[in-house]
Amino acid sequence: MAVRIITDSGIDLPGEVDPRVTVVPLGITFGTTTYADGVDLTNDRFYELLIESDELPKTSQATPFSYQQIFEGVRAAGDEAVVVTLSSKLSGTYQSAVTAAADYPEVRVVDGKNVTIGQSLLVLYALRLLDEGRSAAEVADELTAAADRVCLLALLDTLEYLKRGGRIPKSVGTIGELLSIKPVVGVEDGEVVMLGKARGSKNGRNQLHQQVEKYGIDFTMPVLLGYTGLSQKLLRKYLEDNRAIWEGKVAEEDLPIASVGATIGTHVGPNAIALAFFRTN
Template identity: 30%
Template structure:
């Protein structure tokens, strides 16, 4: 039997987590230096309230080596192997810390997803499906190494205020974006976040144009699955995105999930992305 574990940043739904028996390791959310555990002591809605209504500073922190050691110590004796899929090493020291912790165990393997949110979620999901079907650890790890470079992850954000508060853009940039109603897309490229195309105008219109840009006439898409992952966008907005996806592409599976505290901390409310796999590595 193989156990799949992941950092809480993979943003899979509670239903998927339960169905595939995935164990999550919560990252830390620090609000005015008070420590909360992602998804356990705090939710994205709490973060939006702290930041927007109370003006508090919010940031995230990696899981430390000791915490990973405790997780692996608990699980390792009960499984043939434990495969832990971490938040991308370009975003956090989680991977490095998990790797150090795993060295004490012969049957614990740590995989760098090189991604975040359901970009990592694709990797976790596939690992858990393979484990459920009885695949060997070596098979699973080899498959994950093949798909990691193929994951296409991007988001559009409605406000740059959270990026500004997190020190990821200047006040002038955030003010200018608000004034011009710019909604930037954030893309994960080579394990790092970059600013992609900038949309302008109403969020719903921007998000539909973003979906069209990502998938219309794109012959490099693996149509097996796409995640719509968002930080509490309205049901109407999500439905428009779903309809746009169905208009421009034919995915076998469209899965909606809610972004956890990490994406919500850095990008704020009304952030939405479509995340899928490509056929080729880029």
């Protein structure tokens, strides 16, 4: 009996997705056109549309029916599955999975309490546990216990998309743009929170570095880096400026980097950089 990992396109993983992982696409709507995230909408094309569009796209959760179809395949194969969803406080996708799983005792659902590369860390950890021969029940229990240790931090290049999405008042966003304010955000208890603000990119990178040092990185667990938009340039600059974090622990060229997709990119815009790790503090 095999154990499968099922997740949603709230995750962002570098490279090819492990064949043991099934990704349920969320919907991304620009105007009258709805795309299946990661299926008929690549990250590069998403950011091209985002920059061109006068209005923010709308995102829609995965449906119970989309999960049921996958669960039927799990049952037919005689397998088990662990579902890792993006935070229940950010999307109804978790509830869709729970609703669908009610008729499938071979399926266990875990609230990832995170999104993008933070959610991805739990998927990578789940694969590690499967490599160790753990059962579906053991994997689900371990992920539930580990979710609160995942730390996702991000430095945004602009307040424009938070303003356009109504996440901050327009007046705050306008003043912030004039002053070149770079916000540092994170995920706490499944919700996105503002951790600080800095004037200018260099000060923003310094503040991000301070947050990383505050929480501490457990290098025995998976670590992921991410960027929004079409270029890794700002992320590479951050790594260059803060080389001391990684030196002696992991080679910079071995740090996995993921392109952050539509689920979070819609709200933060291009040129943000992010780090996800299991905290030590």
